[in-house]
Amino acid sequence: MTVSQDYRHDSPAPVSSAQGAPSPPGEAERNRHWLVVAKQEAALTEGEVVVIDLSNVERIDSNELSELIRLQLSARSRGGSLMLKNAHKNLQKVFAMTRLDRLIEMRLPMLTEPVPAPPRE
DSSP states (O other), rough: EEEEEOOOOOOSSSBBBBSSSSSSSTTTHHHHHHHHHHHHHHHSSSSSSEEEOTTTTOOOOOHHHHHHHHHHHHHTTOEEEEEEEEEOHHHEEEETTTHHHHHHHETTTTTSSSSOOOOOO
């Protein structure tokens, strides 16, 4: 099952970030929306891979990282798994620093199939 939607609609007002600078209009709503959709999809699946397309997500906070971990653990308990795809470079760095890339399968941006390993000689 794939979670893939366009989250580029405008929000009525910008939301301030932790640093006090205003976020771009609609960013907080988009970030919450992709996670809500992912949770709904994960709740409906059993024994399947839930694919979350992060191509429209530019930032992720610690609460959202925690939710991804919960989703992965929940999916595994039901015989499935979680896969993240199309994460921007800044998200890839966050996943690497937190080692979340070791817990949840990742796909490089704009690839739908795993990158094959080089042949051994």
